[in-house]
Amino acid sequence: MSTTQIYTKFSYDAHARTCAPNDFLRQIRRTVNDEPMSEAQLNMIMKAIRNGLQLQPDDALIELACGNGLLSVQLFDACRSYLGTDISDYLISIAKKHFERLPNHRFEVQGGIECVNREAHPERFTRALCYAGFQYFGDQDILHILTTLYKRFTRLERIFLGNLPDRARIADFFTHRIPGEDELSDPGTALGAWRTRETFAQLVNAAGWQAVFSVMPPEFYGAHYRYDVTLTRQG
Secondary structure (H helix, E strand, O other), X not given: OOOOOOOOOOOHHHHHHOXXXXXXXXXOOOXXXXXXXXXXXXXXXXXXXXXXXXXXXXXXXXXXXXXXOOOHHHHHHHOOXXXXXXXXXXXXXXXXXXXXXXXXXXXXXXXXXXXXXXXXXXXXXXXXXXXXXXXXXXXXHHHXXXXXXXXXXXXXXXXEEEEEEEXXXXXXXXXXXXXXXXXXXXXXXXXXXXXXXXXXXXXHHHOOEEEEEEOOOOOOOOOOOEEEEEXXXXX
């Protein structure tokens, strides 16, 4: 029996268009209690990303769901080349205007599956990133993306996926009500799909990767209900 959907869907593109053109943090919802994150919070994010990717000067980095490029640009000096992709043409327009550094560090409008399927030179990439974006993909899309990255992107060594909501910690976030199964599993909500580490590891392993999970320092705003994961090739 079908039930009526009572929870709200969410669109990053629509949300970003409600923000001021230079309000970069709110555009990508890097906020705490609806206020832009502090520099200390942002520094913790960038430290986690750098630790996960372990970028080397000759690396080529590909990023899925890059948003407006505010975080991405901070990695440009650490890698030889960069391609950031996002399905939102509005966010990519901001990234191109403010953060793109042609010819080696650029942004394109592409969805995650489109990106991994159509990349003309996948063998050039050695690192991949998706921060606070992978929860907006369904299970089958995640399996497809990770399997394609494994098979087509033959020189890809490390993938860092950050800020994923932990299904085992829902009671630490939802203090007044626990959402139903449909809402928790829906990648189209404001928080995306909640997955346990075990569930996520199964998807990762099926695509050929092995996962190492980590959490942010306790002073990070989302440390009590989110995790990060670094992927490397099995074997």
